[in-house]
Amino acid sequence: MDLLDDENGSNAHDYTVSEISGAVKRVIEGEFGRVRVRGEVGRVSMPRSGHMYFDLKDDRSVIAAVSWKGQVAKMQVRPEEGMEVIATGRMTTFAGQSKYQLIVDNVEPAGAGALMAMLEARRKALAAEGLFDAGRKKPIPWLPQVIGVVTSPSGAVIRDILHRLADRFPRHVLIWPVAVQGQACAPEVARAVRGFNALAPGGEIPRPDLIIVARGGGSIEDLWGFNEEAVVRAVAESDIPVISAVGHETDTTLVDHAADRRAPTPTAAAEMAVPVRAELAAWLSEAQTRMMRAARGRLDQRGQRLRDLARGLGRPEALTQPARQSFDLWAERLGPALRTLVLRKNTRFAPLAAQISPNLLRRFIRDRSREIDGLSARLAPAPAARMRRATQDHTQLARRLDAARVRMIGDAQRRNRDGAERLAGLETRLDRSLPARLEAQRERLERLDRTRQTLGYTETLKRGYAVVRGPDGVVTSQGVAEKQPGLEIEFADGKLAVIPGGGGSATAPKPKKKKPDPGPSQGSLF
Template sequence: MSDLFDDDEPGAGGNAPTVTISELSGAVKRAIEGGFGHVRVRAEVGRVSRPRSGHVYLDLKDDRAVLASIIWKGVASKLRTQPEEGMEVIVTGKLTTFAGQSRYQMVIESLAPAGVGALMAMLEKRRNALAAEGLFDAERKRALPFLPKVIGVVTSPSGAVIRDILHRLRDRFPREVLVWPVAVQGERCAAEVAAAIRGFNNLAPDGPIPRPDLLIVARGGGSLEDLWGFNEEIVVRAAADSQIPLISAVGHETDTTLIDFASDRRAPTPTAAAEIAVPVRAELRAALAALDERRIAGMARILRDRGDRVRAAARALPRAQTLVSDPRQRLDRAGDRLPTALGRMADRKRLALTQVAFDPARLVAHLAEPRAKLRNMSLGRAILKGLSDRQDRVKRAQLRPAGLIRMAEERRSLTTQQAQRLHRAGARILPDRARALTSLGRTLETLSYHEVLNRGFAVVHRGDELIKNPNALSAGDTLSITFADHKTTTARVEGQAASKPRAATKAPRPSSKDSGQGSLF
């Protein structure tokens, strides 16, 4: 290599030999491979890639540098421990170069775990410290709203994550979405995500920009380094202090960051976060329809039960005809007695009036007691004056018999008018009562058992007992038989009554010499 680049006059440069890129790369390759040979390295595994070729590409790193490495397919298949991101390993291999990208790399020949990676150790230490402060306690977590009106999303506006969220929300239940654009990896990631969470919480509920009812912090999958911004303490504290319920959807299902512990709910993917945020509108409609059907069926059942109870109660109530039958009969009886009672009362009043009219002293004595009672009343004087005027009129009437006669005639005329009115009322009521009595008599005749006897039947008694079944008879029983003409014939049972009805036989007609006794059988 020194022969290719030897220059006796370095300052001139014009005499330097001209080489191709391939020659230069080959010279660098030989220099690195010859100068280092086999090396043994302790490092943390970073990004790991496994293409279809079967080779394994990975990064070995520490806190200041990264070394690209490769494990060929044959070696990778024989490794007892496969490299994983975050694992601290000890590897042995050769340094070489890759001319296609002008870089040097290590070809790993053996790999063994060396313990927990530095980044993972730092992450675990930070998680324990924040958990000790109570930022991850279940009591701090808030319940998510069933159907948020506005949803705030903290993510990159140009990635596939926001499109997946919007698409899922549109399919399930469209909602208003506010996007706060942030960097989801790199140095600016943590500060911007924390500022977005606090910015949404600082929005006024009634301001020009609506305050979200739910927040979603989302990012697609990536390596531990790519997701490191969501492990920063500033982001975790912002998520824990959020007054708005927050869903963490960072990385894929296997990725875990510290914001997942501080959030109110963790979603395995951004799409799953949208599914958690809102219900399915079609399912809600179906549930409401089912509830409405249950409500209608329940109301119908209640009405049916109430109807049955009302009908059962109605059957227990007496009929209206039964309720009014007794008062109607009492009214009829009172109506029948009314003319006679009115006449008697008129006679008594007429006699009393005659006695008073011809005995002014008794009238004056009769008025003395009311006059004494009225003296203590507020209107006593006026009423007393009226009584005095009446007394004077009575005294004057004593001295004038013609006045007494005129008073008696007036009383008699009034009594006569009342008697005439009673007579007219009785004449009007009596025909109605007679028609009702006639109708009841006809009904009684229709329902009477005599009508049954007229159709050829008879009534059989054994003493005072009415015989309804011939099986109740015994030989030697004496029976009384009543026919339609109300005549009773005596008969005697001579044999045991048959258990089944037999054809009727015509009984011999009793002769005129018979004593009136005969046999039914």
């Protein structure tokens, strides 16, 4: 009995926990090695260490997955919860929790449909927050002094932008180098946009008046960094107007919706940023010529008006002649009138002079002297008292004058400040109104051009119609067509000469001499 117990249990090898864990690890890694696993991303966790932990699942099972910090940095697309992906890596075990897991070094979306669905869901969520509203978009400055460009410094994009700016209107350009694809793209672009906004106006590094976010074309995976929420929020929160020039004309990212203006290409972004200097110079020259012509015309008009009025006034001699004649008449009467007046006064004075005696004059002088002495005694203290009153009045007036002067200076300074604020506001409105007006006129011209092309008879020919011409011009009825020796039928892709009733084509008859065809009418289908 003891021998049997020894044979059943005592000779079996005792494994340690580490030996069992190592054996399981070798079996799993040797059996599977490097694999590609398709599934839906479940819980995603990324602690401070920089490693990423997430789950891959289907309708029945779950596999734990982990990507180390270095692998996360190299990923083109970062997994998000609910996203269907194909994860590439190797199977291994984690002895600390007695479980197996997938070490993932690359993640790809499981088809463009899944990626686009995730992109559309993100677009709707950000749009619901109002980040894409047209009302929050800022106008592009008409002529920015400094332009900030967020792009890769080594690509062809920055060379195209700089070359186009140099051709149109050279400006001061600040380049913030960033990665334009990969995991580093989104944080670097967001940091660049916020960095430009953080620059202080008038600082050592000039603050841009306009920001261009640019990148060349590529696949949706290459452009995915510009669909990240961090980049979209940074662009939407920018106080500086932003032009998005990501990809080619057919490429659309979420940054395009958040930016204040979207350009189809980086070169087009440079064209939107600045006007053409030669065109501005020509416009200024034309405006100066028109101003000088208008001023000269106004002066000529005023001069002619003055000459017309002068002719209606008559000669100066005719206006002064009656007055001169009256003056001569009264001058002749003045001499005799003065002599008569003197004689009359002498006649009245003679009786009075006979009544005046020396004693009467002496008494009159004595009385007047006493009056003068009394007035002099009274007058002596009067100047001092008057001077005191004048000094007091002057002091009061000086105090009132100082207060009035301070008040007037304060009022003048306040009016100057108010005027400066109003002038700044008017200047800002003027700077904004001209680009808006130019843009409205350009859009109106484009609409009119599209209407012209739509209403032209060539567009009607493309819809299956034809123009029938005879020797005398356009034929519009069957009776007239049957009488023609030959007809020419114009289709959208060419012309065909036919003979009525002949059953086939023929050489087009030579038309009679007529007025030149003025071309397609904009108001007729033919």
